[in-house]
Amino acid sequence: MVMKECPRCGETIVAPAYVKDVVHKCNSDDEFSNYEDVVKTGTYVDEETGSSVEVHNTNLQGLGPGEDGENYLTSRGNRKATHRTRRHYEYVEF
Numbered sequence: 001m002v003m004k005e006c007p008r009c010g011e012t013i014v015a016p017a018y019v020k021d022v023v024h025k026c027n028s029d030d031e032f033s034n035y036e037d038v039v040k041t042g043t044y045v046d047e048e049t050g051s052s053v054e055v056h057n058t059n060l061q062g063l064g065p066g067e068d069g070e071n072y073l074t075s076r077g078n079r080k081a082t083h084r085t086r087r088h089y090e091y092v093e094f
């Protein structure tokens with residue numbers, strides 16, 4: 001067995017000795033590390049529901065602060081209008 005700490009979330013990753021790398025799903029107490037924001041560029045599959053989500057407006061203009069209401073930013077400070085939040089998977093080499 002080999003063990004290594006995830007550089008992103010700090011969780012200990014345990015793998016069989018022959019494993020050279022893993023894709024680790026960040027799963028710490030820290031919600032900021034567990035998730036990441038990505039720009040909505042087109043249709044994507046929602047991991048939680050497994051369903052396909054169509055993105056109609058891929059116009060990325062106006063990335064600055066908007067007037068979309070109070071709760072328009074993700075917890076990482078990106079606009080919900082242009083970004084979606086997904087689970088972060090960290091590539092870790094042993």
Ligand SMILES: [Zn+2]
Nearest residue numbers: 006009026090
């Ligand atoms: Zn991690």
